[in-house]
Each structure stands twice: as structure tokens, then as C-alpha cells.
Amino acid sequence: MxxxxxxxxxxxxxxxxxxxxxxxxxxxxxxxxxxxxxxxxxxxxxxxxxxxxxxxxxxxxxxxxxxxxxxxxxxxxxxxxxxxxxxxxxxxxxxxxxxxxxxxxxxxxxxxxxxxxxxxxxxxxxxxxxxxxxxxxxxxxxxxxxxxxxxxxxxxxxxxxxxxxxxxxxxxxxxxxxxxxxxxxxxxxxxxxxxxxxxxxxxKTAETVKYFCNIFHALKITFANEVARLCEGLTVDPFKVMDLICADKQLNISPAYLKPGFAFGGSCLPKDLRAMQYVAKQADIEIPMLSQVLSSNQVHLQQACKKILALGSRHIGMVGLSFKSGTDDLRESPLVDLAEYLIGKGMQLSIFDPEVNLSRLLGANKRFIEESIPHIGQLMTNDIDQLLASNKVIVLGLNDKHLVEQVLAGLTAEHTLIDLVHLKQRADVRGNYIGLCW
Ligand SMILES: NC(=O)c1ccc[n+]([C@@H]2O[C@H](COP(=O)([O-])OP(=O)(O)OC[C@H]3O[C@@H](n4cnc5c(N)ncnc54)[C@H](O)[C@@H]3O)[C@@H](O)[C@H]2O)c1
Incomplete structure (x- = not known):
């Protein structure tokens, strides 16, 4: 040529x-x-x-x-x-x-x-x-x-x-x-x-990919360097630590966790970040990137709040409450935080989560709900049809197959679905579809 x-x-x-x-x-x-x-x-x-x-x-x-x-x-x-x-x-x-x-x-x-x-x-x-x-x-x-x-x-x-x-x-x-x-x-x-x-x-996608490749490289370098500074304070060899982190091709060096979605939560990630931040504070080690991770997660949660509040409806149906599909664990669930925020803004919530309902029946999570979040426990329903019938704004927080099927079947042209999970069937949603940031 x-x-x-x-x-x-x-x-x-x-x-x-x-x-x-x-x-x-x-x-x-x-x-x-x-x-x-x-x-x-x-x-x-x-x-x-x-x-x-x-x-x-x-x-x-x-x-x-x-x-x-x-x-x-x-x-x-x-x-x-x-x-x-x-x-x-x-x-x-x-x-x-x-x-x-x-x-x-x-x-x-x-x-x-x-x-x-x-x-x-x-x-x-x-x-x-x-x-x-x-x-x-x-x-x-x-x-x-x-x-x-x-x-x-x-x-x-x-x-x-x-x-x-x-x-x-x-x-x-x-x-x-x-x-x-x-x-x-x-x-x-x-x-x-x-x-x-x-x-x-x-x-435009090609222009964008170039930026985020470079930014990802910068992020990786900074992660390794912040780990190294913390390791020095902990008197642990940072090279051994990073080598082992890189040896995990399932969860670490893989597409795992690299899909846009809702804020993270659960009983491990937030608490371990906080504990390491405290170690850094005690040892006067600065880790500006790692110490902003939880704040960034909060900003992501606020993104969902903003989109929901912008709809101007006072009645919200939430599908999902636990921190991820397949568990009843509510500890540090971002969906619990979301529910609390919306309640604080005067919204009337109705919440459906079959795993959590089941655990209430079995008593597994009963105490946590009754003692820590009784105000949320009272808003739970085990009737998803009723939830869909009485709320025109539905927030989908979990990507469980059966749950999704139930929601899709019950949506009408009058509904607005706020999708926090990047639903595969989003093109088939009846009514108004709003993605979290897509
Ligand atoms: N350097 C890298 O490793 C790298 C890798 C990937 C992408 N990029 C991107 O590629 C682009 C170029 O990077 P670079 O490092 O080669 O830049 P550079 O500064 O080394 O070279 C740019 C050249 O463009 C010339 N130039 C300026 N105006 C001109 C004009 N009107 N007509 C003809 N020539 C003109 C300059 O005289 C210079 O020789 C940048 O956008 C950069 O971000 C760079």
C-alpha cells in the first residue's frame, strides 16, 4: 500500500x-x-x-x-x-x-x-x-x-x-x-x-479503550507500590506477596471483578480494606489510592440513589437485599445501605429477597435483621407479585435467574426498572429501563 x-x-x-x-x-x-x-x-x-x-x-x-x-x-x-x-x-x-x-x-x-x-x-x-x-x-x-x-x-x-x-x-x-x-x-x-x-x-469506543488501558496500567503500578509500602511496614517481602497475588489467575489476574455493576459489599472486602487502612495510619504509611477505595464505592452507591430519586416516585419496590445472589448475608450489603438512604429520603419501600425471607423463617439471619436493621425487616414482603403491583419503580439489585424471571414476567408498560446488575435481558424489559451507569 x-x-x-x-x-x-x-x-x-x-x-x-x-x-x-x-x-x-x-x-x-x-x-x-x-x-x-x-x-x-x-x-x-x-x-x-x-x-x-x-x-x-x-x-x-x-x-x-x-x-x-x-x-x-x-x-x-x-x-x-x-x-x-x-x-x-x-x-x-x-x-x-x-x-x-x-x-x-x-x-x-x-x-x-x-x-x-x-x-x-x-x-x-x-x-x-x-x-x-x-x-x-x-x-x-x-x-x-x-x-x-x-x-x-x-x-x-x-x-x-x-x-x-x-x-x-x-x-x-x-x-x-x-x-x-x-x-x-x-x-x-x-x-x-x-x-x-x-x-x-x-x-468512540476505540478512542476510549486506549485511555482506560493506560489508566489501568497506572492503577496496577500504583496498587503494587502501595502494597509494597504496606508490606515494608509489616516486614513482609512485597515481591513474594505480589508474585502470589499474580499467581491467582482465577480471581486476581483475570476478568473477575472487572465488569461494571453495583457497589461492592459483604463481610470481607470493606472490613479488610478498613483494617489495612488502620495499619497504614498507625505506621504513618500513606496509601492514597487504597484509602479512597471505600469512598469511591460510596459514590457508586450514591449514583443509584440519584437515579432513583430523580424519578420522583415515593413508592419503590426493591428486589434483592443481601450483598450478592445466592446468599442471605446482609452484613455490609450495599443494598441495605441503599434501602436506608432511600428511607432517609422519605421513600416508602417494599423489599423482596427470597434468600433473606427464608433465612428469617429458619432463624439464620433473624437476629441480625431484628437487632441491627429492624426498620428494614418490617419492609420485607414475600409476595413479589404484590410488590410489582403496588410499586411502579422497581430496583433490581440481584442477578438471580429465578428472581429475574419473576420480575420480567410482572413488569408492565407503566413500570420503570432501575437495573443495578446489567440485566442480560434488558432489551426485553417492558416499561422504562434505566441502567445504573450504562
Ligand atoms: N510514545 C508512546 O509510547 C506512545 C504509545 C502509544 C500512543 N502514543 C500516542 O501517540 C501520539 C504520538 O506520540 P509520540 O510519543 O510519538 O509523540 P512525539 O512527541 O514523540 O512525536 C510527535 C511528532 O509530531 C510532529 N508534529 C507535530 N505537529 C505536526 C504536524 N502538523 N505535521 C506533522 N508532524 C507534526 C512533531 O514534530 C513530533 O515529531 C500521542 O498522542 C501519544 O499519546 C504514544
């Missing part, structure tokens, strides 16, 4: 060398003439393992050329990769000056091009930028229409400085956010051979 690359920093220079190595003709464009001269003479503009040799070979192969002329690059390529920098501004916002300026220039160059062109944004861009300001600038300055006269897509880059060629050849996956079939076919031709799964998404 004939390709142009705009921005020859770490991402652009490595992509230029690797795409040329893979048999494509590549034109590199940068506003920095020093970088262009270096590439022209077969030298790498970035210090990266393997780049000096690869750049020298690619410059000699005749597959690489450089230019400062945007029009020339657009006219002589069918796909353009945009790899300009998107650094932070002093206030933390993303500085999009380079990419916005470039979009204007690209638009002007596209105006006179008669054949199809695809623009692939690879710079990290805030969700919505490509189909927002960048698409507008391209259309405005070209007088053409995205999806008809040219295509735009977003393909996040996952290479890391220091191992960028290896990462280019071995990405965790390839994600292409595009609306057009032509763009997907072109991207698959260029990247379909790479290991790791090829995912097609919409543009």
Missing part, C-alpha cells in the same frame, strides 16, 4: 519503519526538518532498540521518503496515519493544537484529490474528538463528506518506548474503530497478520 505518516516521533517513526519493512511505500511527514533529514540519511529520529538498523535498511530500500508537503503526501498515498503529539496542558486538559492544525491541512489537501483516501488517527485522542472536531475540520476544509468521499478511523497504538518494534509486531490486540467497510478492509490488510485478536468497534 502507499501510506503517509504525519508526525515522526516514537509512534510515527516506528510505524514508518515497520510498515516499510512489511512491504509498503511510506512517506513520512513532520514539521521538524531535523527528523526528516535523519530519516532521509537512514538514521532513526528516536532512540529505540532495533531502529538504527531498520531505519538504515528502509532508507536504502527506496520504500521510505520524507516531505514537509501535506498535499504531496496525500496525493501520493491512499492511507494516512496521524501520529502527532497530544500532550497535557498546564491544567491537565489535552493539548490538541497539533492534531487540529493538521486536520485543517489534511482537509485542504483532500479537496483536490479525486481518489478515495482513509485517514487513520493513531494519536491518543479524547473520546469524541475524531467524529467531532476532527471530522468537522476535514469536511469543512475539503468540501467533502466523511463516509462518502473519504473515510476516517481510529486505531489506538499500544507500543511502549524501549521495546517499540517488538510491541509493534506483538500487540496485545488490534483495535480499529471505523464506520466504513473500506477502512476495515485496508486496516486488516495492514495489520490482520499481527498476533492478538483484531477487534472492530465504533470510533
Amino acid at each position: 502507499n501510506i503517509s505518516i504525519f508526525g515522526l516521533g516514537y509512534v510515527g517513526a516506528v510505524s514508518l519503519a515497520c510498515l516499510a519493512r512489511d512491504g509498503n511505500n511510506v512517506i513520512g511527514v513532520d514539521i521538524d526538518p531535523v527528523k526528516l533529514e535523519l530519516i532521509k540519511s537512514g538514521q532513526s529520529p528516536v532512540i529505540e532498540e532495533g531502529m538504527p538498523e531498520l531505519m538504515a535498511a528502509m532508507a536504502a530500500s527506496g520504500k521510505v521518503s520524507v516531505s514537509q508537503d501535506v498535499q504531496h503526501a496525500i496525493d501520493n498515498s491512499e492511507v494516512s496515519f496521524i501520529c502527532v503529539g497530544t500532550p497535557s496542558q498546564a491544567n491537565g486538559s489535552q493539548d490538541q493544537t497539533a492534531v487540529l492544525r493538521l486536520a485543517e491541512q489534511l482537509g485542504k489537501a483532500l479537496a483536490s484529490k479525486s481518489s478515495h483516501h482513509t485517514i487513520v488517527f493513531r494519536s491518543t485522542l479524547l473520546p469524541g474528538t475524531v467524529e467531532g472536531s476532527l471530522k468537522s475540520l476535514l469536511e469543512q476544509h475539503s468540501g467533502k463528506v466523511d463516509g462518502r468521499d473519504f473515510d476516517i478511523c481510529f486505531q489506538p497504538e499500544f507500543l511502549r518506548e524501549g521495546s517499540s518494534i517488538k510491541d509493534y509486531d506483538n500487540p496485545p490486540f488490534t483495535i480499529v474503530g471505523a464506520n466504513s467497510e473500506t477502512a476495515h478492509v485496508q486496516m486488516q490488510r495492514l495489520f490482520g497478520h499481527l498476533p492478538g485478536q483484531y477487534h472492530r468497534t465504533d470510533v
